[in-house]
Amino acid sequence: MSFDEDNSPFGAGVPSDVYQTSIREPVSLEVPEDVNPEAVQPNTSIENESPVNTPPNGPPLADWSSGISIIEAGKSTEGASRGYIAYTIKLGENTVRRRYSEFESLRSILSQIFPLLLIPPIPGKSFNLKLLATPPPNGVDTETKLVEQRKKMLQLFLKECLKMEQVRDTQVFHRFLDPNSNFNEDLRTGEITDLPLNPLCSNPFNGLDTYKNILYSYLPPEVHTTSMDLESLHLQQEDNTKQTSLYEYISLYTHIISSADLSFSHDFDKANKKVSTTARKLTDYYTQCGNSFNSFSLSEPGTELSLLLERIGTSYDQVYLIEEGFIEFIEKRFNDYWKFYLQCFGTIRDVLAFRELKGRQCEYIRSSLASKETAWQAFQKSDDESQRLTQAIRKSEGVASKHRLLLEPSLDVRFVPITVPNPPSKKKGAFSYSLSAFSKLKSTIADVITLQPELSREEQTAQLQTQINVLRQCLILAESDISKMDEFINEQFHLYHDEKLVFMRGLLREYCRHLVEVNEKCAEVWLETKAEIEGLGL
Structure with a gap:
């Protein structure tokens, strides 16, 4: 390969x-003639038998x-x-x-x-x-x-x-x-x-x-698909609780994906951008104010006014560093992690789309099997009708031959037919010989085609029976895989829900905590500055 x-x-x-999911034309599911359906059994084991290797x-x-x-x-x-x-x-x-x-x-x-x-x-x-x-x-x-x-x-x-x-x-x-x-x-x-x-x-x-398992190579590679339908993702099991559980999680995650994308791209994204833009404007403002007050303090060295201006300029520098730390948290930690885990939720779409395709593949195998069985029944019906007509024809030919023997006159040797010589024939040309050769070739081909029509029909019937047996095994394999896939997806969704959503909630709480801490630290800086200015007695 x-x-x-x-x-x-x-x-x-x-x-x-x-x-x-996309709309594709269905393909025919053909099975080779040399397949032994009894030797092909579905493998329902989902355990990974590969040994655990470690890098050198x-x-x-x-x-x-x-x-x-x-x-x-x-x-x-x-x-x-x-x-x-x-x-x-x-x-x-x-x-x-x-x-x-x-x-x-x-x-x-x-x-x-x-x-x-x-x-x-x-x-x-x-x-x-x-x-x-x-x-x-x-x-x-x-x-x-x-x-x-x-x-x-x-x-x-x-x-x-x-x-x-x-x-x-x-x-x-x-x-x-x-x-x-x-x-x-x-x-x-x-x-x-x-x-x-x-x-x-x-x-x-x-x-x-x-x-x-060789049966996987006989599964249809393409199926006729439409948009994703959650109803087609039900568990095909008798346990109604598991069906409800999986369907609820599929609906839940579909809602989570759409709401998470909506919140990040619209509501929360807008709020986060406003906070980041405001923090960036504040840092620019604090930088300008700090430079101005520091410049004023240098113009009046050694005076109490210069100390006051220098202290205010230092306070602006401190709150500038606090705001820069918050902006760095948003850009280098929060935004990256938030986008990453939102993309993780997006991978659920791929799993659900694959599950839908497997379900439609199973339905396609089931419909192919039904059509093959219908053709098999038509074969059986035509064979029965053919045998009935053959027996009726043979019976009627036997009766007719008996009547011909009774009505046929006896042969009298006294009446010998007189043979008349054939008239001289014209010389055959090349075209006559070519027509004769063509007629012989046509007769030979017809003899080959209709040499043993019963055997050809038996081969077709045997091939159709082989296809039906293989399709039945493929349907068993597909249904078994889908049943275990549903259990696996259900379990995985529970774990994913408990892990990723908890992390994202914690990330949002950290965001809010940083926002509160930034404002508290800025307030503390200005309160300390106020206390020092009041202590100067100005």
């Missing part, structure tokens, strides 16, 4: 919108979840004619340099291997980063700020990945963190080459285990 045919972000693999010269990855960090991000020209940004990852005693495209490839591969996991997002591309290789005179500070922000978000991505056991145990993740590994080459030669081209034809719990 070539690398471009594999699920590689560098080749022509699965497009980025593979999980997005280091402890298990679980021990590094708190210590992993990106310590540097800078220009590099190693192995490339043009410069690019390389991020130095430090975990334990090892360091490895990766570029942004390798982070992007890692997330793409992990999403294809584990389509049901909420893989954390990475920061999007920015065309301004291209300027860092050849920075303009006035753009260095802006580009450096963008790189630092991306470095922080990529570090969050790695920490979140290390919290997931399934991701932590994959060989591709170990290769990414291995300083002795060429990650791009590993994508071309490693276990990723075993991934199916389409996630709908892979094991939904671990795409690397797809080869263990």
